[in-house]
């Protein structure tokens with residue numbers, strides 16, 4: 001077993017396998033956009049506000065932008081995120097008849113490529129949709145995972161986001177990629193924080 005797998009297995013012992021699924025890819029997509037640059041509590045509040053009012057891409061696409069801004073305000077960057085969410089919803093209406101599932105079902109590689117072609121959807125967002133809504137064995141890399149992977153030597157120090165994703169996926173068995181995503185984020189929040197990491201108590205210190 002390689003070093004990466006040993007570390008991931010230890011993390012899975014600590015944090016369990018807390019993978020969640022959401023059958024609604026539109027909700028997963030919007031939630032991931034809302035989560036950018038904020039914590040999960042603020043994301044939850046904004047997400048609940050939005051989805052208690054709207055259920056479909058069509059409803060979001062047709063809403064008044066000021067109402068959208070107000071609903072998602074708890075997530076921060078609300079003006080930018082509201083415009084992004086509205087534009088993406090419009091595109092989903094025009095290009096996919098309101099059903100983003102039409103993209104997800106194309107298979108992981110093609111779906112990823114097509115999602116990344118949508119303005120406002122970056123690699124982390126695309127990969128979260130593919131993992132949580134599509135059920136694909138993919139490992140989304142967020143800011144915590146990017147930092148932890150470098151500090152723990154799970155990926156070369158010089159590689160970018162895609163390089164970290166490739167390094168992790170090459171060494172972590174497919175069925176553990178989703179749980180590893182969750183566990184690495186938990187570890188990054190709890191121990192290997194950006195500032196003041198808790199190295200004294202770190203299980204890998």
Ligand code: SF4
Pocket residue numbers: 151152191192193197198199200202203204205
């Ligand atoms: S918490 Fe400290 S010792 Fe542990 S992985 Fe992060 S930087 Fe390294």
